[in-house]
Amino acid sequence: MNREAIKTAAGRIHEGYQTYIRTFNELTSYAPIFFRDRDWSGMQLNHKRRLRLYKDQVNACRLLLKETLDKEVQSHAFWKESKEYYSWIITERKDKEVAETFFNSVIRKSFPVKGADPQIMFVHEGYDTCDIHPQEKLYHSYPSHWGLQKIIRSIVADFDFGVPYLNKEADIQFLVRAVREIILTRYVATEKTTTQVLKSVFYRNKAAYLIGRTHIGDKWMPFIIPFLNGPKGVFVDTLIFDPKIMAHLFSYTRSYFMVEVAIPSQMVSFLNSVITHKQIHELYNAIGFNKHGKTEFYRDFLNHLKLSDDQFIVAEGIKGMVMTVFTLPSYNIVFKLIKDYFEPPKTMTRQEVRDKYKMVGLHDRVGRMADTHEFEGFHLPLDRISTELMQELRNTVNSLLEIQDDELIIKHVYTERRMVPLNIYLENCSLEDAKQAVEEYGDAIIQLAKANIFPGDMMIKNFGVTRQKRVVFYDYDEIEFLTDMNFRWKPKPETYEQIYAAEPWYEIKPNDVFPEDFKRFMIGRADVRDHFFSYHAKLFNPDYWVNIQNRIKAGEWIHALPYPNTIRFRPEEEV
Structure with missing residues (x-):
């Protein structure tokens, strides 16, 4: 074996990784500047540059080798x-x-690997085998003997955003009052009480977040402090203690944070103690290392396969015309494959569907679109595939299948968090939950629109309900940029021929949309239909959609807060 060639290959892959991580950190370091300057378009473009970076660097390394x-x-x-x-x-x-x-990624692109080969790939190493490093540099510490006022003032003083405050003293008192009302009414601070706040600020969209925890009552109480930078200055928007809201901030439906990370495993370990509902791979995703998040997910999946014995089955819900979807009942993930042939009226190609998924991956998901991981050459044990599923796969995605020995190899597949399809949820939930769900459904459509996404097919079967009862869109084959659509009022018929015409008598172009028609298909459950139509009446008004379009075209970035307006310290008009 040529030792020099081996050293050259390993060395060049390492150089490629160094270029990647150096550029990743450089792009991340721009986030505070964009926040300071309120350059929200720059923030968004920078985020997309960082998302594209990994694939570009892996490809450059492959070509060099x-x-x-x-x-x-x-x-x-x-x-x-x-x-x-x-x-x-x-x-x-x-x-x-x-x-x-990164080494694994280069291998996958350079050599025909059969599955996850531990001889030539890092398959089982990962997060749990990382070295333990001292954490003193990771966070600021604030001892309890300082008193609450000094602790809060010190936290605010330790983070300088480079712009004047709207009202710093008011922010401090808002925070003090929130801690007293939410924490100190339940727990008593002692000499052992301590507060820690990560030194790295988490930036996303128009917000900056401080992540911390207080050890009180013999346990860690996590918290998040969001800052916004408005026309009148920077300000604390709220103080979050609710674990459900914190989990949503780190949700798979959100874009990744821009946060400076010296030691990824150390940062993930701290976050794991704070955002306890999230798995390790989700936290790596959240801090921008989504390719390693994919690796950690795969490791978790392999471990789960070893510890389970149930079979993969067709996922519940109405079968789609574009995707075949299956799941493992004991694992909270669905596997989505693009069909070989699409039923009418679908006319797109497989590549066009893949392009839609790439579009979602690069876009701000505003808490309303599920993140996905894309795999090629995905191996599954053949004896775990149910008879019904195998028949469905053969009928719909046969070109993507290969059987070798005792394994089913899927040439291309997306993985996504499993949710309850909204149509099934509405069939089985209470009236109160149904009202909340249809409100969420409309909110999801509106928030996507404000992020310049038009879902296309807005039927409820294309939306899912999460464990936190949030409604999320997950069918991407017909999405378009909102600004590319033409929202119209339906022309009123003026003659008998027009009134009784079997087909529309007016011209309809490919991107024409008639919001008045949405009522015909949006909600089928009778006892909540009128509530939905009343609560979201603006959805059926073309002028409402055109107004959002105009705001986006004028350069406005419409920010969707990832927490309720009811917990904000100030009303919108004051900031």
């Missing part, structure tokens, strides 16, 4: 030794788990 080591990169033995040498190179790195994932 192909040019210089074309014969060697086709050898399994070569990659086995390259992995060992690469492992030695990154031994002292504090982000080595992310560096391992």
